[in-house]
Amino acid sequence: MTNQQSLPGDPEPGHDPRRQGEDLAALLERLLARVPERTQKELAAEAGIPYPTLNAWVNRTRGTSRIDPEKLRAMVEVFRHWGVRTTPKEFFEAVGRPVPGPSEDEREARLLKLYRQLPEARQRALLKDAEAMVQVSRIG
Template sequence: MTTGQHDPTTEGPTPDGEDLPALLLRLLAETGRDQKELADATGITYSRLNNWLTRTRGTSRIDAEDLRALAVALQRWGAKVTPRQVFAANGRPTPGPAVEERERKLIDIYRSLPVQGQRALIQHAELLRGTMALGK
């Protein structure tokens, strides 16, 4: 896992080999900010953020909203980063925007199902998310 020098002309989401901790550490250095400031700006606890950056805790289960918050905070500080780059560095596709009408429809369907149906819907959604993450 190499971080290498950042080349803004590089095609693709992040320089080759740059995972989420490497991306965040590079952008923090570029913006002159520290982990505490990033934690405060995103609402992510310092200990969680520090665990991700020091690789003492895995990053595969980071909530999508936390990834978006990281990108937004860094953008506010002048970093040249997009949510797509943050998600890609985390090895995940960028989720589409939430549309209230679709969310409401899905919640209505979920609530109309018996418990077994709710569990099946959740299981199906998780499988779909996994398939989409693999680019299938």
């Protein structure tokens, strides 16, 4: 039998109004409670996050606003692998950031192809623009 994040009758992940405003520490505590046989150390190891870093997020002694989006996605995948239903949206909202659009291989390949066609100076400018867009999306 697999563990489930939600109990019968619970709303879908990310749709429970009682969970709005839940920070990362509360989210991790709630999800880890669904798999009591698992530990923070296992989550950190499987998600590729140093345990002291994960533990600091759980204890709210380290900020979460600059967490690499791939680390958030990695934690989602670990919980899913453990049988816990969760979404990237829950994790991004928990750190106060908008959810990035889905990653599509075709779209990424097209962007890379266009990037490679640009002269070096334009490539640098494009990277600066993209970094600025990411920063603005974190603020807004």
